[in-house]
Amino acid sequence: MxxxxxxxxxxxxxxxxxxxxxxxxxxxxxxxxxxxxxxxxxxxxxxxxPATDPLATARAQGGVVSHLSAAVLHGFAVLDLPDKPQVTVPRGQHRRLSPLDCQLFWADHVPSDGGCTGKLRTVLDCARTFPFAAGLSVADSALRLGVIDRSQLAVAAGELAGPGSRRARRVAAAADGRSESPLESVLRSLLIEAGIDGFEPQVVIRDGAFSARVDLGHRELLLALEADSFAHHGTRNALTRDCRRHTNLTIRGWRLLRFSWEDVMFDPEWVLDAVCQATAGSAGHHNPHDIGVARGTRRAAGRL
Structure with a gap:
């Protein structure tokens, strides 16, 4: 359990x-x-x-479930589950419940039926209200599920005005449905905010019978980043597959940097420093040309 x-x-x-x-x-x-x-x-x-029923809370407050609470109801992956229901009510409406019962937001033209904001509205609300990483996680998830598309999100974000509208447009521009988890989204958000370009989500590396997919890949630098969330590597078969995959990537010239949940969430400076060193060609850098030269040198030496 x-x-x-x-x-x-x-x-x-x-x-x-x-x-x-x-x-x-x-x-x-x-x-x-x-x-x-x-x-x-x-x-x-x-x-x-505890998971307070957000729909019941919204009805009691006279508003609708919104933001991260709505994202959860829509099945979107969120970075952090809200500790209390998030509810949007019509502007000017007074609070009916204690601040301990829910987190309130105010907006124009809000129905009071205790329902939930729509999928696109929910993504935009999260994008304009929360930090970049949290908003990007929700937007990536919505795109991955196919309930909205990038052009729809970009147009809607472009029409926003007021507080958070610039942040929402930034999220819309960066959102990518190929990202497969909130942790991947956070790792990508760190790169984006640091101005590190060239990494794509879920890059497939294929060579003959070998094929592997990495969370983030830089094709030019042959550099792969992986966000290792909770997963099992405790069996011998899993360990063998993991080691062989890593070795197969390495002999094809790819370097693989693996970051844990704790790395990405609690030590982003170290993560960025590691990526910057790798992109700068720190010790251990190699490429397929170097490997070919090395192999040729060994074959020549064997003939002497």
Whole structure:
């Protein structure tokens, strides 16, 4: 059960059934639900308790579920689960509930039916309200799910005005549905904010019978970055596959930098320093031409 909770926590506080099932057993999920270790907050979406019903809170407040709470209901991956429901009410409406019960936002033309903001509106709300990494995580997830497209997001962000509109346009310009997890989105956001260009999400490296996909790849520098969230490498088969993949990438000239959740979330300066050193061609840099020269030199030496 602790394993199930850890998967949910490492995914930002929520996980879909498919995301859980890819790592833990169906029995473990059912047991965690029965014992209250996780709770179902929407169809096929689970979270860590306590999880106050955001729809009930929105109805009580006279507004709609919005921002990260709405993102969770839509099934978007979020960086951090809100500690209390986030609700938007019509501008000028007074608070009905205690600040401890919900986080309020005010806007024009808000229905008071206790529903939820639409998918596009939710992405824009998160993009204009929260830090770049959090907004990008939600936008990447929405694009990945195919519920909105990039042109739709860009147009809508361009029409925004007022506080946060510039931040929303920045998120819209950077959003990429190829990103597969919030941790990948955060790692990419660090690069973007540091002005480090050239990295693409989910780059496929293929050579003959070998094929691998890396979280972020720089094709020109043959440099790959991976955001290692909660996953299992404890079995001998998993360790063998991981080692062979790493070796196969290396002999094809690719350097692989792997960063943990703790690295990306709590020591971004170290992450950026490591990437900067690698992009500058620090010790250990090589490329396929160098490998070919080295192989040729060894063959020539063997003939002497």
């Amino acid at each position: 602790s394993e199930v909770a850890e998967v949910v926590r490492r995914r930002g506080g929520t996980a879909t059934f498919g995301q859980l099932r890819a790592i833990v057993s169906l029995r473990a999920i059912r047991t965690a639900l029965d014992r209250g270790v996780i709770t179902r907050i929407a169809k096929g979406v689970y979270a860590l308790p």
